[in-house]
Amino acid sequence: MSAVATTGVWGRTEQQDFRSRVRGTLLAAAVGDALGAPVDGADLAEIRAAHGAEGLTELAPAHGRRGAVTAVTQLSLFTVDGLIRAQVRRDTGAWHPPTDLHRAYLRWAVTQHDWGPDERRKEDGWLAREEWLYSRRAPARACLTGLADDRMGTLDVPKNPGERGAEAAARSAAFGLLVGWEPQLVLQLAVECAVQTHGHPQAYLAAGAHAVLVHGLARGESLDGAVQRALSLLAARPGHQPVTDGLRHALGAVRQGMPNAARVEELIGEGDAEGxxxxxxxxxxxxxxxxxxxxxxxxxxxxxxxxxxxxxxLLGALHGETALPPGWLTELEGRATVLELADDFAMEMTQGPALHSPAGASPGWLARYPRA
Structure with missing residues (x-):
């Protein structure tokens, strides 16, 4: 696939390539979440006892159906929604993306305790009115406590400063799809949004690193090259060593023979974000x-x-949507919502001024992504 535009000038081929990578990134992340959902929290012996010597190889029932996603995907979708809303609000001069992302995450938090959408809250936009999202799907405690009140965590005063889990990283791929941004700004935004729930450097720097990896792939780089860029950017960040060590170990493990579950478990270690x-x-x-x-x-x-x-x-950003297993996509919960949001994101990033500039605002777009 060709590299996408990074100059702000988008040809038709570049727009199509970008949309494929956006779709691929969001769909493949959701499929990976759904594939892992039936065995989340089980050890390898338990997985093999339940699914055979090769472990889990196909989608299996979780949360009452095959292809069910978890809070990981829910929060990823609200990340995309927040990024679109941030771009729309930029026209007003009130532009602070971490605040827009925090508001989006608070809209997700409402889905975890309300029975369904409140149709009177037009300012919430269309995603918050998707009824299927109003289901608690094993959310991490850090996500619930970090978003339990209106105070936004910051780098100076993060929420849950001891939390090292991977959940913030797992929702951070969409930051990497800001292909017109410089990678250091992508890293910074992902970090500032991660500390809203996960305040330990290992967690928020893993989120930043993941965003930089997706960013490189979405711009047409190799995964190895994207890792090298992430290592370079992380080097200036206090507390980076566990994350940079983890990325280096991943590169080194590639040369250690055929891939297997034991090597994956060795890399994961204690299960913290960097592992x-x-x-x-x-x-x-x-x-x-x-x-x-x-x-x-x-x-x-x-x-x-x-x-x-x-x-x-990572695989979706690298290969685009056509590389994804069609059988898995067919059973993926919320696939239509993921695709709609992915296409809206691609449209906003490539044609945003035509949708909400003072010279030609689209009422329909502003109803979907209100500035309020």
């Missing part, structure tokens, strides 16, 4: 295709949903 990211990068590097990479990413004793989503986002 799960390391394993996801390894699986994306060694996977023969998307299906193989995702199977490797979910068969272990750590967070299978987070690892599946992280690996899926």
């Amino acid at each position: 799960v990211l390391s394993a996801a990068v390894y699986c994306a590097l060694v996977g023969e295709d998307v299906r193989h990479g995702l199977r490797l990413a979910v068969n272990h004793g750590a967070s299978s949903t987070a690892a599946g989503a992280l690996c899926g986002a």
Whole structure:
């Protein structure tokens, strides 16, 4: 696939390529989440006892159906929604993307305790009115507590400063789809939004690193090249060593023979964010295709949903939507919503001024993504 436009001038071919990568990133992350959902929290022995010697190889029932997604995908969708809303609000001069993302995450938090959407709240936009999202799907405690009040965590005063989990990283792929941004700004935004729930450097720097990896792939780089860029950017960040060590270990593990579950578990270690990211990068590097990479990413004793989503986002950004297993996509919960949001994101990033500039605002677009 060709590299997408980074200059703000988009030809038709570049728009099509970008939309394919956006769709691929969001769909593959959701598929990885859904693939891992039935075995999340189980150790490798339990997975093999339930699914055979090769572990889980196909979508299996979780949360009452095959292809069910978890809070990982829910939060990823609200991340995309927040980024679109931030771009729309930019015209007003009141532009602070972390605040718009925080508002989006608070809209997700409402779905975790309300029975369904409040149709009177037009300012919430269309995504918050999707009834299927009003279902609690194993949200991490850090996400619930971090978004339990209106105070926004910041780098100076983060929420949950001891939280090292991978959930913030797993929702951060969409930051990497800001292909017109410089990678250091992508890293910064992902970090500032991660600390709204996960305040430990290992967690928020893993989120920033993942966004930089997706950013490089969406711009046409190789995964190895994107890792090198992430390592360079992380080097200036306090507390980066566990994350940079994890990425280096992922690169080194590629040369250690045939991929297997034991090597994935070794990379994951204690299951903190940097280990799960390391394993996801390894699986994306060694996977023969998307299906193989995702199977490797979910068969272990750590967070299978987070690892599946992280690996899926990388493979989707690298290969685009046409590389994804059609059988898995057919059963994916919320696929229509993911596609609609992906296409809206691609349209906003390539044609935003035509949708909401003072000279030609679209009422329909502003109803979907209100400035309020």
